[in-house]
Amino acid sequence: MISIIIPVYNQAKSLDRCLRSIKNQKYDNYEIIVVNDGSTDNFYEIIEKHKSIFTYKLEYISQDNAGPQAARNAGAKRARGEFIIFCDADVELYPEMLKIMKGALRHHPEAxxxxxxxxxxxxxxxxxxxxxxxxxxxxxxxxTSLMWRDFFPGFDEKIKKFQDWDLWLTMMEGGHKGFWIDVELYKIHAGSTMSSWLPKVAYKILPFWPSVKRYNSAQKVIKEKHHLQ
Structure with a gap:
């Protein structure tokens, strides 16, 4: 079984779309754990709507706002699946996504x-x-990558940027490699908080921009933690 963990903070509209895309999956052996990280919007209205659709497959946790890393960790602790995947509310899964990812992980035991x-x-x-x-x-x-639950080391809740990079470096240090599927399997909708991508031109032309400075500072934290400098 795949445990799909969705951290949410005031993203009810996005959550609705995300859950609908999960319902359309061609692989149905999954559970959904939505972690409400202190939302003040109509989160519960969306959850009640989808609970009647997913029945036993959907559960939710509510906690005071503690950030996405803490929300993901809380969801992982409740997971019962052999595999887990973290899916932010602004992600729309393509129908074949879970089926293809699970098949790839099964066929690549080194990953x-x-x-x-x-x-x-x-x-x-x-x-x-x-x-x-x-x-x-x-x-x-x-x-948004599928992993063996037993290999998940947990997110470092002190890391505020590049949480994904920190996670994969930690897994690498634990001897767990990744495998790339060269197929487009999901969409991250505009307005997302995905922080890992900055136009390369920004570095060449405006290295003094505040956003670039914050990016470089966050990158330094990760490199120091993993002794990459």
């Missing part, structure tokens, strides 16, 4: 997780084949 290409703001992000050397240099694997 601890699998990841795919995806679309964001109209652009396809193909990612790259798994490489430890590349991973040490840059964040290129999105959080």
């Amino acid at each position: 601890g997780f699998v990841y795919s290409s995806f679309r964001w703001r109209g652009k396809k992000f193909r990612s790259y084949p798994y490489s430890e050397e590349r991973l040490k240099q840059m964040p290129y694997i999105n959080t």
Whole structure:
């Protein structure tokens, strides 16, 4: 079984779309754990609507606002599946996604997780084949990846940016490699808080921009933690 963990903070509209895309999956051996991280919108209205659709497959947890890492960890602790995948509320899964990812993980026993290409703001992000050397240099694997639950080390709740990069580096250090599926399997909708992507031109032209400075500072934290400098 796959445990799908969705952290949510005031994203009721996005959550509705995300849950509908899960309902359309061609693989149905899953459970959904939605973690309400202190939302003040119509979260419960959306949950009640979908509970009648998913019945026993959907459960939710509510907690005071503690951030996405804490919400993901809370969901992982409740997971019963052999596999887990973290899916933010602004993600729309394509119908074949779970089926393809699970098949790839089963057929590549050397891998601890699998990841795919995806679309964001109209652009396809193909990612790259798994490489430890590349991973040490840059964040290129999105959080929405399927992994063996027993290999999940937990998110470091002190890390505020590049949580995905930190996770994959930690798994690499534990001996768990990734496998890339060169197929676009999901879409991240505009307005998302995906922080790992900044136009390369920003570095070349305006390295003093506050956003670039914050990016570089966050990158330094990860590199120091994993002794990459």
